[in-house]
Amino acid sequence: MSLESTGILLVSFEVIQSIAPLIVFFTLFQILFLKLPLSQLIRLYTGLAFTAFGMILFLHGVNNGFLPAGTQIGEFFGESKKGFLIPVGFVLGLLATLAEPSVRVLCYQVEESSNGYIRSNLMLYTLSFAVAILAAISMAKIIYRIPFLYIIVPGYLFVLILLWLCDKDFVGIAFDAGGAVTGPMAVSFLMSMAVGVATAYEGADPVADGFGLIAMIALAPIIFVMLLGVYIRFNGGQKNVQ
Structure with missing residues (x-):
């Protein structure tokens, strides 16, 4: 067989x-x-x-x-194209989120449940940009050996501040979005890429530096959706956000 x-x-x-x-x-x-x-x-x-x-x-x-492709891409850039890791992480984070089925389902549900108050396209682009930013930061973490706690702890402290400032309609959406973006596309492709980078990058530890990406990706939409909620709250709560 x-x-x-x-x-x-x-x-x-x-x-x-x-x-x-x-x-x-x-x-x-x-x-x-x-x-x-x-x-x-x-x-x-x-x-x-x-x-x-x-x-x-x-x-x-x-x-x-997905797993072999992500690992091979990560090893290639980790070995010979280190200067491109951060922009490549941004682009792949953006594309993986745009292709994530669970993200699109969430965006459609948000628009339907809010009666068009929050447009699905706005949510989709917000989540994609958020994941792209944190994926790029994850690549920078590997390159510059930034400890994971130095990113994740301040990130969640910032979330606690945003909880008090954000429009309450966006709080539940933000935390659900954190789960939606960590779907099969992100886990299977982006995580394998990060591990591949850490494996090939000189001085990096595949276990200590390769993992943690999914936690950072889950944090991304929480911060960015809440920032959107802060903008809506202090912009007069405009309807039909597009």
């Missing part, structure tokens, strides 16, 4: 192992309480099957595509 086939089988087993308890729980709930009609059950189980199949394809693609 080929290594590729073994990889698919292993991923398939992991996905089935993960979602099987949810299916069992839903089935018991259906038998005891919901009692949905057969036609609706068929649609639900068909959706679960497609979900499982999609997860298998995605995780197999991550293992064979």
Whole structure:
């Protein structure tokens, strides 16, 4: 059996192992309480099957595509193109967030729930720019050996200040956005790139310097969305923010 086939089988087993308890729980709930009609059950189980199949394809693609690609890009720039690391981190952070499905879902939900008060495009560009800035800072952290605590602690102290100044409509959105941007695109591509940079960069430690990127990316939208909320609050709370 080929290594590729073994990889698919292993991923398939992991996905089935993960979602099987949810299916069992839903089935018991259906038998005891919901009692949905057969036609609706068929649609639900068909959706679960497609979900499982999609997860298998995605995780197999991550293992064979995104992770190696991110690592190779990081090692290339870490070895020979150190001066480009910060702008490359910015660009890749921007593109990864624009491509992140969970970010787009969040942006659509924000616009719908706010009745157009907060436009989805504004949220998308704010989150993308925020992640790009923190991804660039993460590259600078590796290059200049800046301790992780020197970035993350002041960042969250700044968040505590913004909590008092921000329009309250934006507080919950900001913290949810922190989870949305740390989806599969950021975790699989940007984190592997950071580890690759730290592995190849002379004097850097892959464990101490390569990790922490996801925590910084999660912090980015919290700060920038709250800054947007501060602007809205002190700009008269203008409606239909675009």
